[in-house]
Amino acid sequence: MIKHPDATLHQLSKDALEANGWPPFTGMFDLLNEWPAELPTRRGVYVFLSGGEEKITYPLGESSIVYLGKGESERGVRGRVGQHRGHIKRGPSRKYVGHPAHEWIMARGGFCLYSLAPDVFGAAGMERKLREAFRLLHRTRPVGNGIDA
Known part of the structure; x- marks a missing residue:
C-alpha cells in the first residue's frame, strides 16, 4: 500500500479488506x-481522499x-x-449538482486508491463493510456517501 498519513485509510484496509x-x-x-493507464477494469472498491x-x-x-465506492460493471474500478x-x-x-464527493474534490483536489476483488463477486458487500467500519470509527458515514443518510 502506498503510504498515506490517514490513519482511517490504514484501519479500513486492515479491518475490512485484509480481514476478508x-x-x-x-x-x-x-x-x-x-x-493511470494501468487502472484496472476488474471489479473492486475504491476510496476518494x-x-x-x-x-x-x-x-x-x-x-x-471523502467517499467509499465500488466498481461492479464490466469496466470495474x-x-x-x-x-x-x-x-x-x-x-x-x-444532473449532478451538489454530489458531495464531487464538490469536495472540486474544492480541495483529491486522490483515489483502490482494492480489487479477489474473485468476481463481492464488491457491493465489501463497500458495505468499509462504510460500516468507517461508521464504527467516526460515528457517521464519509461526507460523500449521502446514500447512507
Whole structure:
C-alpha cells in the first residue's frame, strides 16, 4: 500500500479488506491531474481522499476520506472512477449538482486508491463493510456517501 498519513485509510484496509481476504488499498493517483493507464477494469472498491493539509472533522476524530465506492460493471474500478472523474473535471451540472464527493474534490483536489476483488463477486458487500467500519470509527458515514443518510 502506498503510504498515506490517514490513519482511517490504514484501519479500513486492515479491518475490512485484509480481514476478508482482499488486498490492501493501492494505486494512489491524483483525481484531477492523473489518469493511470494501468487502472484496472476488474471489479473492486475504491476510496476518494480529500486533497490539502486539512482533514475532515467527523463526530469522532478526523479523516481525509471523502467517499467509499465500488466498481461492479464490466469496466470495474476503471469505469466507475472514470465516471466520477468526468463529473468532477466538468464541474457542476443540473444532473449532478451538489454530489458531495464531487464538490469536495472540486474544492480541495483529491486522490483515489483502490482494492480489487479477489474473485468476481463481492464488491457491493465489501463497500458495505468499509462504510460500516468507517461508521464504527467516526460515528457517521464519509461526507460523500449521502446514500447512507
